[in-house]
Every structure is written in C-alpha cells, then in structure tokens.
Amino acid sequence: MLSLKPLPLSHNPSFLHSLTPFTPPPFPRTQTLKPSKHASPPSAIQSALQWNRKPELAGETPRVVVITSGKGGVGKTTTTANIGISLARLGFSVVAVDCDVGLRNLDLLLGLENRVNYTLVEVLNGDCRLDQALVRDKRWSNFELLCISKPRSKLPLGFGGKALVWLVDSLKQRPEGCPQFILIDCPAGIDAGFITAITPANEAVLVTTPDITSLRDADRVTGLLECDGIRDIKMIVNRVRTDMIKGEDMMSVLDVQEMLGLALLGAIPEDSEVIRSTNRGYPLVLNKPPTLAGLAFEQAAWRLVEQDSMQAVLVEEEPKRRGLFSFFGG
Amino acid sequence: MEMAALHLPSFSIQPSPPFPKHRVSLNTTQLMTEFVMFQCPSRRNPPKSGSLMIRRRLVRAVSDSGSSTEGAATDSPDENIVVTSDSANDSPPDSQDEKVLVTSESANDSPDSKPLVFVAKLQAAISPLSPFVSSMKIYAGSHSNVIWLSTATAFLLFVAVRVHIGVTRKSKHNRPGTVADLVRRGQLRSDRRGMYAQGISSLKYEDPFNNPYVKLGKSNSTVEMCGKVYKLSPVTLTPEEQAIHQRRRSRAYEWKRPTMFLKEGDSIPPDVDPDSVRWIPANHPFATTASDIDESMAQTNVYQKHGVPFRIKAEHEALQRKLGALQQDQKLNKFFIDSGNAKEYDRSLKLHPKSNEAVDQNPSGNQEGNSSPSSSNSSSSSFNSTSPSDEPQKL
Numbered sequence: 001m002l003s004l005k006p007l008p009l010s011h012n013p014s015f016l017h018s019l020t021p022f023t024p025p026p027f028p029r030t031q032t033l034k035p036s037k038h039a040s041p042p043s044a045i046q047s048a049l050q051w052n053r054k055p056e057l058a059g060e061t062p063r064v065v066v067i068t069s070g071k072g073g074v075g076k077t078t079t080t081a082n083i084g085i086s087l088a089r090l091g092f093s094v095v096a097v098d099c100d101v102g103l104r105n106l107d108l109l110l111g112l113e114n115r116v117n118y119t120l121v122e123v124l125n126g127d128c129r130l131d132q133a134l135v136r137d138k139r140w141s142n143f144e145l146l147c148i149s150k151p152r153s154k155l156p157l158g159f160g161g162k163a164l165v166w167l168v169d170s171l172k173q174r175p176e177g178c179p180q181f182i183l184i185d186c187p188a189g190i191d192a193g194f195i196t197a198i199t200p201a202n203e204a205v206l207v208t209t210p211d212i213t214s215l216r217d218a219d220r221v222t223g224l225l226e227c228d229g230i231r232d233i234k235m236i237v238n239r240v241r242t243d244m245i246k247g248e249d250m251m252s253v254l255d256v257q258e259m260l261g262l263a264l265l266g267a268i269p270e271d272s273e274v275i276r277s278t279n280r281g282y283p284l285v286l287n288k289p290p291t292l293a294g295l296a297f298e299q300a301a302w303r304l305v306e307q308d309s310m311q312a313v314l315v316e317e318e319p320k321r322r323g324l325f326s327f328f329g330g
Numbered sequence: 331m332e333m334a335a336l337h338l339p340s341f342s343i344q345p346s347p348p349f350p351k352h353r354v355s356l357n358t359t360q361l362m363t364e365f366v367m368f369q370c371p372s373r374r375n376p377p378k379s380g381s382l383m384i385r386r387r388l389v390r391a392v393s394d395s396g397s398s399t400e401g402a403a404t405d406s407p408d409e410n411i412v413v414t415s416d417s418a419n420d421s422p423p424d425s426q427d428e429k430v431l432v433t434s435e436s437a438n439d440s441p442d443s444k445p446l447v448f449v450a451k452l453q454a455a456i457s458p459l460s461p462f463v464s465s466m467k468i469y470a471g472s473h474s475n476v477i478w479l480s481t482a483t484a485f486l487l488f489v490a491v492r493v494h495i496g497v498t499r500k501s502k503h504n505r506p507g508t509v510a511d512l513v514r515r516g517q518l519r520s521d522r523r524g525m526y527a528q529g530i531s532s533l534k535y536e537d538p539f540n541n542p543y544v545k546l547g548k549s550n551s552t553v554e555m556c557g558k559v560y561k562l563s564p565v566t567l568t569p570e571e572q573a574i575h576q577r578r579r580s581r582a583y584e585w586k587r588p589t590m591f592l593k594e595g596d597s598i599p600p601d602v603d604p605d606s607v608r609w610i611p612a613n614h615p616f617a618t619t620a621s622d623i624d625e626s627m628a629q630t631n632v633y634q635k636h637g638v639p640f641r642i643k644a645e646h647e648a649l650q651r652k653l654g655a656l657q658q659d660q661k662l663n664k665f666f667i668d669s670g671n672a673k674e675y676d677r678s679l680k681l682h683p684k685s686n687e688a689v690d691q692n693p694s695g696n697q698e699g700n701s702s703p704s705s706s707n708s709s710s711s712s713f714n715s716t717s718p719s720d721e722p723q724k725l
Binding site: 123125130162163170219224260291317 | 560571627640
C-alpha cells in the first residue's frame, strides 16, 4: 500500500514522489530561564514511499514536545497517551509527563493509575529518587510515565518551571540513556500550570477542535508559545465529523488551518471507541483491528518523528453506488 | 387364478392368510390399481409388526381391443396381492434395486396364442404397475427427502451443541469463584489480564500507511476506509501565509514570562518588574503557605541517581538520634530508681534499731532523699499560697 500523501496540484498526482517537510524559520531567543534551545533546522527528511519501514528520527534528542490547547476537553491527554504509545511501538524511548497539577488523568488513560506511588513533588522533597517515580509500562518497556503531583499535594511556588528543566536535564544524564521523546501533557488554561509545562519544551503540538471557541483559545495559546520562544508548532485537529463537514455544519480541517495558520500534524475523526478505550485503560492505537482514529494517531506520530506535516486531508464523499453486476467485480 | 407377486428388496409380497386379501382380476388390456399405503416404516421407528400392509385395490377394467385379439376375454378370478416387509432385512430401499416380478396365471389360455397372450398379459400386467412405479418413485423421492431431513436435523443438532458449549463456557465465567472474582476483588491485575488475553505477540507494529483497511482508488484520488469513501484534498497553506499569521499574533499577544509567583495579598518586592509577577490564588495547587523546600536541595534531589533519598535518610538519622537519646534517658531513670529504693530501705531501718548502722553508712543518700521531698513540699506550699490569692483576682 502507498502513502496517503499526494503531491500538490501543480505536480502530477502520484504517490511515487517524495515530499519535503515544512521547516519553520528560526527566531532569536530572549528568555534566560529556559535551557538553550538551538532552533537548528531539522534534517531534510524526505517522506518517500512509506511501506514497511520505521520512521527516521529527525531533530536533536531528547525531543521535548508539549501538547497543549488552551481550551479544556479537546483531547490533549488522549493525544498524549496515543501518540506516546505509538512512538513506543515504533521503537523509540518515551517519557510522558503529566503536568496537570491537581487533575491527573494521563495515568487513567494508560491504565497505570494503580502503579503511581511517587510523583515529582516527592522527588523534590527527597522522599524518593527520580527513577523510583517513573512508572514503566509493562506492555511497552520503553514507555514511562511521570506525574507531577498527587491531587492533594502542592507544588512549591516559584520553581515549578525550573523543576521541569531539572527533570529534563536529569533524564538526559540517566545511566539507561537519554529518552528520545519527552511528551508533556499541558493543563488547560494559560496560568501557572501552562507556564510551568511549556518551560522545558522545544516544540509544541496544539490540539484543537473545529469549533470557534476552541480556535480562539488555540490562537491565543499559539501567540503565547511564540512569545516564549517555541516556534515549531504543529496542529492536530481532533473530533472531526466528516459528515457534518459535508453538510457544512462544521468547519473543515482546511478552514481551521486557514484561521490558525499552522502546519497540520494530524486530523483525528470523531470515534466512540475513544471513550471505550478510556474506560478500559487501553490506548486506542493498540486496538485490533485499528479504528480510524487510531490510524490517524499513528500517522500523526509518524509525522512527529520525521518532523513532517500533512499535505492533504480526507474529505468524505458519497459512497460509490454498486451496480447490478458489482459482485462480479464491475 | 392369477397371482401377482411383487418382490422388493425390503418389501416382499407374499400371500399371507392373516392379512386381508383382495382378489384382483387381471384383464388383458387394462388394469387400474390403487395402492394405499397403510404404514410406511421409518428407520427410527420400525413398524412393530414388521410387515407392511399395502392394500391394493384393483378395479376391474374393461378390456377393449386387446382382449379381442387374444381371444375371448374371460373374467379372471380375483388376485390376492399382499405386500409384506421383512424387518430382518431392513436395508435402505433403493429404487434401482426394486424388482417387480409379476406372474400371472390363467386357466383359459389357448395353446396357440400363448406367446402373444403372454406378451399381452405381460403388457397388461406392467401397465397397471405404472402408477405403482410412480408412487414408488414418489416414495423414493420422499426417501431422499428423508435423507435431506436427517442431514438438516444433524446439522441443527451440531449447531445446538456448539451453542450449548458456548453458553456453558460463558456461564462458567459468571459462576461464583472464578478468576473473574479475583479480578473484581483487585487480587489479579485486570490490565495484565487484558494484555495477555489479547496476546503480546500479536501486538506487532503495522505501518499505518500500509494498512489493509485503507484502500486507495485506482485514480489515486479516492480513499476507502472502514466502508466510507474519502477524497484527498491538498493543503493550501503557504509559508507566506504562515508568516502573516505569526506577525499578527506577535502584535496581538504581547506576553512576558513571569519570573516571580506571588500569592494574592503579598507585596511586590521593590526591585521586581510588576509585569513579570504572576499572582496565584491562595487555593491554587501552586500556592504553599510555607516553602519548606530549599531550591538547591530540590535540584540536588532531582539529579540524584543512586542511594537513599535525602528525606528518607534525614528521617532515618533523626530516628536514630531519638533512639539514642531514649536509651540514655532510660539509663538515667534506672539510676534514679535505685536511689529511691535505698530511701525506702532507710525507713525500714529506722523502725528497727539494728539497722542504724546501715543508715549511718549512707548519710549522703538520706540527705538527698530528704532534700528532694522537702523541696517538693516547699514548692507545693508556695503554690498553695499563691493559688488562693489568684482566685479572687480571677473572680
């Protein structure tokens, strides 16, 4: 099977051509709190024929990615869980950090809620070491989870962002090796939790839904990220209803892109299996057979690895009417 | 008297006195017979009597031309035809093996026309058997129906047994005392069970772009996924448009990263830029009443790779110190207890004059023993003196 990435209209539509990813221009950094983030241009990965091959990792490791949205309930935690597991399945070492102080949910989606004994607050207090606070998934040993705090504990004022910077630095120096991906699940809003979560990040994935309220918040968050020095921002449009788009009751993915002006990492269709997977504590991407949303998450993970973006989106059409002799193969 | 014997593999027609006989007369030209099945034996329910009674009603037919050529037609006497089935030889009927042997006798045959008469009689004998043959064919057809019916019944039985097994297995899981109860009680990990139930080995990586559920159209412009057809629509965002959006946002959202977090109500330090201060509500998870954690200590804790964590070690050392202090206190208490015993011993000596020597030997201990209770008495008397004076003041 071939890749779902046709060429732009100027070229002969064919799947046999390679595509170059979008490379954002580098901007000078002004903040001193954050670690030095050299906005080096990613290697020119050409998304050639994608059949039966592992994605090629682009950029410097560890790649610290913050998954944020601004508006709550759009699917940040679901995106973090599914993309994290997809990356682990691809063979990359991943550490997922749940930075939602007070409303911890990432462990629930991953089915690891009974195994979280220590958090980053205990590490800061000296109650445990960092490796004792990391929860390793038994399904995929290269996936680890770290929660910031338990619901009733409080993170000290002032050095919440610094704590995450120390965390990333400590993970780089650990004996078992530096993780290739550090995914940070950002809390909703743009207050202290958001500021803490984006502190160590090099790049961002903005999760939004095709409704005007989410788009306005997403635009605000994008502005804050760019002010803070994060330029590599890609967008995932979640909960896409192709039937409503066809009936012009919902904005299309291209409309969303036109409003926000961000590169597309993925378009996730609305899927009831998301709720079932949450109830089971089993990420959607592990379903057999895969669902549409699971496939979309896997493709988004693939593009994240190669720092690629979508070049085309799927628009639902009327199904092909089968003729009388369709069962003969006509 | 003409006799007709019809011989079949499982059915034999024999003259038997107990069965009703119907005298049938065979005419040279035409005979009409009508068979009425009494009882059709089946494989499952063989007839009890083991015999099949077939009533044959022979209707006299009037001969026509056939009889004139063969001479004067005479009314042949009635025939007795009885069909019996041999239960011992209960083999499946096979229409191909049916043999129909008809013999007939006639007392009025002339020697000259015997062959013709025989032929005519044979024809006459065979023709009335055609309905019987057709009925036997029907019987054979119905027999094949029996085969189909039995096959269908066997298949239904097989399906019923499988369903029963499936229901039994399900009920086994819902029965009390199964492994499901262990999972329910939290003794067994449900996530691990789910993982093993699905099979770790089956979780192989699959290329999301090479999935058999995604079918590309021949013209490479349509995609079929999960029963729905989609069209590929290319992205139209250009780098220039992207830069325009970035400029717009930089103008709209001017934001400085806060360097200081203060609780609501706190005063801003004099040398701090007010724009870099972020106010935190008192009930926010980030708010703490007292920052017990030293920043440098916290950093050290995060970077620690081996050994006992700092607080655990500190608590352990504190506990050890406390235990050491307790042990020392116990030693001192033991020493004080011994002196108390000596005082009591002194009292007993006073009662007895012989023990005065022992009292003289320990003058210092007595003094100490006397001084401590005297001091306590003085203190208690002073307390008593003050307390009544305090009481009117309180009132």
